[in-house]
Amino acid sequence: MHSPAERTPMKPARAHWRAWLVTDTPASPRQAALGRAYRRWRRFSSNPLSMLGLAILVLLVVVAAVGPLVVAQDPLRQVLAERLTPPNAAHWFGTDQLGRDILSRLVHGSRLTLSIAMLVVVLVVPLGLMIGTVAGYCGGFVDTVLMRVTDVALAFPKIVLALAFAAALGPGVLNAVIAISITAWPPYARLARAESLRLAQADFIHAARLSGASHLRILLRYIVPLCSSSVIVRATLDMAGIILAVAGLGFLGLGAQPPSPEWGYMVASGRNVLLDAWWVATIPGLAILAVSLAFNLLGDGLRDVFDPRHGG
Amino acid sequence: MSDRTEAPLCEIDDLRIAFAGHDGALAPAVRGVALTVRRGERLGIVGESGSGKSLTGRALLGLLPPEAKWSAKSLCFNGQDLLAMTPRQRRHLCGTQMSMILQDPKYSLNPVMTVAQQMRETIARQGERLSKRAMRERIVEALAAVHIRDPERVADAYPQELSGGMGQRVMIAMMVSAGPQLLIADEPTSALDVLVSMQVLTVLDEMIERHHTGLVFISHDLPLVMSFCDRVAVMYGGRIVETCAARDLAQARHPYTRGLLAANPPLANPPEELPTLGRDASWLTESFDGAAR
Amino acid sequence: MIEIDRAHIRFRTKTGHVDAVRDVSLHVHDGEVFGLVGESGSGKSTLLRALAGLVPLADGAMRIGGQTAERRPRRDVQMVFQDPYGSLHPRFTVDRTLREPLAINGIGNQDARILDALAEVGLGPAFRFRYPHQLSGGQRQRVSIARALIVEPRVLLLDEPTSALDVSVQAEILNLLRRLHRERKLTMILVSHNLAVVGFLCQRVAVMRNGQVVEQLGVEAVRAHEVAHEYTKRLLLATQGYTRDTGAIEAQR
Numbered sequence: 130m131h132s133p134a135e136r137t138p139m140k141p142a143r144a145h146w147r148a149w150l151v152t153d154t155p156a157s158p159r160q161a162a163l164g165r166a167y168r169r170w171r172r173f174s175s176n177p178l179s180m181l182g183l184a185i186l187v188l189l190v191v192v193a194a195v196g197p198l199v200v201a202q203d204p205l206r207q208v209l210a211e212r213l214t215p216p217n218a219a220h221w222f223g224t225d226q227l228g229r230d231i232l233s234r235l236v237h238g239s240r241l242t243l244s245i246a247m248l249v250v251v252l253v254v255p256l257g258l259m260i261g262t263v264a265g266y267c268g269g270f271v272d273t274v275l276m277r278v279t280d281v282a283l284a285f286p287k288i289v290l291a292l293a294f295a296a297a298l299g300p301g302v303l304n305a306v307i308a309i310s311i312t313a314w315p316p317y318a319r320l321a322r323a324e325s326l327r328l329a330q331a332d333f334i335h336a337a338r339l340s341g342a343s344h345l346r347i348l349l350r351y352i353v354p355l356c357s358s359s360v361i362v363r364a365t366l367d368m369a370g371i372i373l374a375v376a377g378l379g380f381l382g383l384g385a386q387p388p389s390p391e392w393g394y395m396v397a398s399g400r401n402v403l404l405d406a407w408w409v410a411t412i413p414g415l416a417i418l419a420v421s422l423a424f425n426l427l428g429d430g431l432r433d434v435f436d437p438r439h440g441g
Numbered sequence: 442m443s444d445r446t447e448a449p450l451c452e453i454d455d456l457r458i459a460f461a462g463h464d465g466a467l468a469p470a471v472r473g474v475a476l477t478v479r480r481g482e483r484l485g486i487v488g489e490s491g492s493g494k495s496l497t498g499r500a501l502l503g504l505l506p507p508e509a510k511w512s513a514k515s516l517c518f519n520g521q522d523l524l525a526m527t528p529r530q531r532r533h534l535c536g537t538q539m540s541m542i543l544q545d546p547k548y549s550l551n552p553v554m555t556v557a558q559q560m561r562e563t564i565a566r567q568g569e570r571l572s573k574r575a576m577r578e579r580i581v582e583a584l585a586a587v588h589i590r591d592p593e594r595v596a597d598a599y600p601q602e603l604s605g606g607m608g609q610r611v612m613i614a615m616m617v618s619a620g621p622q623l624l625i626a627d628e629p630t631s632a633l634d635v636l637v638s639m640q641v642l643t644v645l646d647e648m649i650e651r652h653h654t655g656l657v658f659i660s661h662d663l664p665l666v667m668s669f670c671d672r673v674a675v676m677y678g679g680r681i682v683e684t685c686a687a688r689d690l691a692q693a694r695h696p697y698t699r700g701l702l703a704a705n706p707p708l709a710n711p712p713e714e715l716p717t718l719g720r721d722a723s724w725l726t727e728s729f730d731g732a733a734r
Numbered sequence: 735m736i737e738i739d740r741a742h743i744r745f746r747t748k749t750g751h752v753d754a755v756r757d758v759s760l761h762v763h764d765g766e767v768f769g770l771v772g773e774s775g776s777g778k779s780t781l782l783r784a785l786a787g788l789v790p791l792a793d794g795a796m797r798i799g800g801q802t803a804e805r806r807p808r809r810d811v812q813m814v815f816q817d818p819y820g821s822l823h824p825r826f827t828v829d830r831t832l833r834e835p836l837a838i839n840g841i842g843n844q845d846a847r848i849l850d851a852l853a854e855v856g857l858g859p860a861f862r863f864r865y866p867h868q869l870s871g872g873q874r875q876r877v878s879i880a881r882a883l884i885v886e887p888r889v890l891l892l893d894e895p896t897s898a899l900d901v902s903v904q905a906e907i908l909n910l911l912r913r914l915h916r917e918r919k920l921t922m923i924l925v926s927h928n929l930a931v932v933g934f935l936c937q938r939v940a941v942m943r944n945g946q947v948v949e950q951l952g953v954e955a956v957r958a959h960e961v962a963h964e965y966t967k968r969l970l971l972a973t974q975g976y977t978r979d980t981g982a983i984e985a986q987r
Contacts, residue, residue: 153868154860161827163865226738236869333823334911335788336881354825489900551935588985634773634927635972636984643981649896660902668975704936708973714909717935718902 168234169434174212179430186425193243196236204234204390213406223408224410225399230235231412240412241302241391242372248306249371254364256395257314262352266344276322287374288381302391303373305384309374313367315344317360324356359434365419365428367419376417392417444500448520449477450655451501455514458496458505458679466568467510471496472679478658480622483649483656485666485687487701488676494659497676498625501657502541503531519622525686536566540616543667544628546608550600557596563615583618584611587644599641617645625658642669663690663701675701678725696725725731735799735887736762736785742793743780746767754780756945757794757897762923764939767915767937769924771791771969777945778925779816780874785923787812790856798889808838811974812882816894818874822866827851828877829862835885874901876910883914890925896931908934929973933957941966 138319151168165338173179202220216223242417264275266410291308328334331350337347376393378384385391387398392413399410446675458471462586471493478484489651501516503523516523518539522561524534525607543549551559571579577596584592586612600608617624622625629635629645630638636654638645649656650731660666666673674684700718743755755777762768770778783789785796788802795802798811822831831965832848841847849859855876864872875895882890890909896904912935926932928966932939933953940950941963949963961967971980 153864155863158827158829158863161865165865332817332821335783335786336813336815336878337814337834338788339808340837340881340885341784342834347836351823355823384796420833543949549900636773636968637973639976639981639984642976643978643985646976646978646981663901664975668977701901704902706905706930708930708933708970713911713933716906717906717909 131134142311145230147243148172148368159200173359173430173434176433178426179433182423182426184427185419186427189239189420192236193239196239197233198234200231200233201323204229205224207228211222211242213409214403215406216408222412223406225395225406225409226402229388230278231298233284234395235392235413236394238392239391241385241389241416242375245302245375246368246372246424249310250364250368252306252310253314254317254360256355257317258321258356258360261318261323262263262325262356264318265322265325266348268298268326268329268350272322279315279318283310286314288383291378291383300383300386302385302389305367305375305378308368309371309378313371316367318365320363321356321360324359325352327357329350358431362432364426367430368424369429370418372421392397447515450482450519451478451657452499452515452517453501453513454516456497456500456516457512457513458493458500458509458511460509470509471500471511473611474676474679474681475544476681477675478623478655478657480651480655481653482672483658485658485670485673487663487666487673489661489701491678492676493679495627498541498627498657498659501623501625502535502539503528504541513719518675523656533615536563537568537619538621539623539625540621542609542616542618542629545632546600546603546612548607549612550608551567551568552600554572555597555599556580558605560584560596560615561610563619567619569615583614586618587611587614587648588640590613593663604637605633609633609641611640612650613644615639617648617652617654621654623657624649625656625657625659628661629658630665631660638665641701664705671716680725695724696721735764736768736923737797738781738785739796740794740941741781741791742785742794743777743784743789744792753945755784758942758945758947760940760947760950762798762921764921765920766938767924767936768814769932769939770923770942771927771929771932772941772942773927775944778940778942779893780814781942782893782923782925785810785889786891789807801890808897809835809885810887811889811891812885812887813884813891813893814875814878814895817898817901818871818878819866819898820880822869822874824866825969827863827865828857831877832884834883835881837958839885851884854878854883854912854914861961870903871899872906875899875907879907879914883918890920890922892922892925894926895924897926904931911935929969941969 149160150164151256152160152164154165173393201423206229211220211224212226212228212230213218214224219231220232222235224230225234264272287309290312291305294304294308333349334347334351375384375391376396379391379393380397382397385394387394395413397408397419399406399413403410453474453476456471457469459467459469474493475498476484476497486494486497496505496509496671498510500513501518501523501610505511513524518534523534526534550556557577557580560583561576564576564579571670580596581592582596587609589595595603595607597612597714600611603611626645630641633641648654649710658666658668658670663673667690670687673687673690674681675695676682677697683693685693689693690698690702693702697718700716703716704718706715738758741755741758742753745752745754758777758781770781772778777873780789784791785798787808798806818870832851833844836844836847848862851976851977852861853951855872857876857880859870861873870876879895890905895911896907899907899957908931909924913919915935922935924932924935935957936953938952939952939956940947942948948964949961951961951966955961956970959970968983972984974980
């Protein structure tokens with residue numbers, strides 16, 4: 130059934146879809162939600178820097194997913210005869226002190242970096258969000274108690290805690306992540322609390338109370354969705370810091386242990402030969418820089434998208 | 442009333458203001474507004490939100506936001522061409538001969554300076570150099586002239602410690618007591634209760650009479666403007682749709698003006714249903730004859 | 735229908751307390767539209783919120799249909815708020831906003847009820863899936879009214895519902911409220927600082943000042959200027975617009 134009308138060029142069909150998405154009289158919840166998502170995407174994609182950040186992160190995901198299968202060399206294979214060779218045809222990023230190929234270590238290490246970032250976010254954001262919104266909405270005694278708990282968590286220095294964990298449970302990436310998470314959630318709680326304090330006075334919350342909504346319903350369905358966008362933006366902006374913190378711990382020997390190809394550990398191990406074999410420390414360092422920058426750009430872009438002046 | 446043969450104090454011809462939207466297209470906010478104000482005359486500009494009335498007032502003082510793109514055939518004040526002036530000359534004019542009062546004193550007064558400190562700045566700009574004591578006396582005098590009962594205390598207070606009506610009177614003391622030739626009042630009583638508005642309007646009335654100041658009173662409240670001003674210009678969609686003497690407004694001819702008048706619920710003999718304003722697209726483009734005076 | 739008996743509402747402040755409402759007694763009949771007029775700080779909005787159960791009473795009692803707040807179902811009393819920009823959840827479509835009260839109260843047939851509610855306030859089905867930022871101020875107030883009425887309350891409280899709207903939009907909303915009152919025979923309390931608005935909708939009026947009721951009178955008395963209290967006289971005079979005499983009286987206070 131290929132009538133001439135169906136073989137017309139793509140443009141009219143695309144225009145039709147676009148009109149469907151941006152119509153201001155949507156006919157179903159799905160159309161309204163898709164329309165809103167589309168508008169947000171348009172705003173996001175109009176900022177070239179945000180798109181750059183997104184592109185780098187997409188690249189990171191692709192490399193982490195597919196890279197280790199594609200890269201020919203084994204990241205752990207030591208060929209001592211080839212130690213500290215500069216970037217060449219056989220080893221695109223050179224080799225380190227034990228003759229291991231840096232490119233493959235970088236690629237395998239990307240999985241670690243990505244998992245670390247996601248793990249911290251998954252632990253920290255929901256915790257901070259819940260504590261903050263409950264504190265802001267309930268006020269009074271509950272607020273005071275929760276905020277003092279937050280202060281206590283804020284008082285712990287990350288590195289010292291990581292050291293303590295390393296001493297108690299042995300060093301390793303997982304323990305480093307837990308140590309960082311325990312100290313990273315307070316700012317999110319504070320942010321969520323500030324938002325929910327403001328929202329608790331809003332008329333639509335009063336209207337919900339008058340309809341008979343329970344406090345739990347109001348908290349979960351009304352307040353949390355409104356706080357979550359600023360928390361998410363903050364999380365993407367902090368991601369850079371988290372990656373650097375894990376890298377820093379790796380640098381101190383508290384995070385990833387040899388021979389793990391974690392990027393921070395790679396930078397640490399390369400610092401002795403920095404002047405002679407710059408590529409050993411610099412290449413992973415550049416990778417950390419790129420990913421941190423990407424998260425920052427993404428966060429900035431998201432902040433503009435979620436700006437309430439545009440309707441959120 | 443005003444002398445017809447006297448040159449107008451202020452004249453605007455074909456003012457156009459537009460803002461660039463997301464996609465770069467220009468959205469017009471004021472489309473070809475022409476006004477004159479004479480010395481001692483009170484002109485009211487009435488319109489609903491989005492009519493462009495506030496922007497018109499701000500254009501006179503050069504207070505438009507930087508993203509506004511504007512133009513005018515002529516913009517004259519006291520015979521001087523405002524379009525040809527440098528920003529510095531314009532600013533000097535603003536401080537001394539043209540003034541503005543805004544809607545909410547909480548936002549228009551500096552919250553980190555006391556009233557006396559702010560008034561000191563304004564008085565100093567008039568050019569006179571006064572000793573500390575003379576300055577203080579001048580400030581207290583100005584505050585007493587706007588019927589503030591305890592001027593010493595108010596002079597040392599911060600704006601957020603003052604009530605709305607008091608804050609507006611302080612604004613009037615600051616802006617009008619020096620006797621500017623033209624005052625632009627942008628919704629001066631909209632944030633105030635009705636009894637307090639009366640107080641503030643009395644003070645404004647006295648000040649304007651004393652200094653023979655020309656007034657441009659911008660408001661959304663048509664009955665109020667009718668009772669306070671000599672002439673009224675009604676704006677819709679960035680254009681002036683009708684101008685006439687305030688006392689003749691009840692016989693207004695343009696359907697939008699009549700609609701605005703009728704939409705206010707009258708206290709005596711209210712109708713079963715208030716007449717609603719249908720919007721005619723022709724009001725945005727066509728000019729209405731026979732109403733300009 | 736509504737009985738307020740020596741109500742007293744007090745707020746704690748940093749330096750002590752503030753009596754927002756002092757010893758107020760009012761009685762509103764079934765199906766009546768009652769007006770509360772006063773300036774800011776008079777306590778009229780606070781009184782309304784206490785009636786809705788949003789603010790606790792320090793003393794006295796309030797009964798609606800013979801029952802106090804704890805005994806009656808929440809949905810019996812609904813409220814329309816002043817600020818159209820804060821009364822709707824920014825992330826909910828109009829459909830979701832109207833569905834919530836139905837879902838919370840376990841009322842069925844939701845789609846039909848939502849469409850009916852929208853039609854009743856003059857909004858077509860085209861508005862059903864819009865977000866609040868796609869609506870004008872007047873349209874948002876209509877949605878607020880629809881939300882209040884969709885649970886079929888006995889009492890509708892209105893806190894300055896039109897003071898943030900343009901006068902032409904205000905006229906539409908006032909007409910709508912009048913029609914709804916006639917069709918549904920609701921008991922309504924309208925709070926406003928504008929005597930003319932109150933005069934259009936209400937049958938009886940109470941004038942409040944500094945937390946107390948200074949006068950209660952029927953709306954015809956207001957129209958005929960037969961008012962007893964001096965404060966009411968001043969309000970009435972000020973509503974007529976600015977004159978040098980009115981101004982002189984106020985300036986001396």
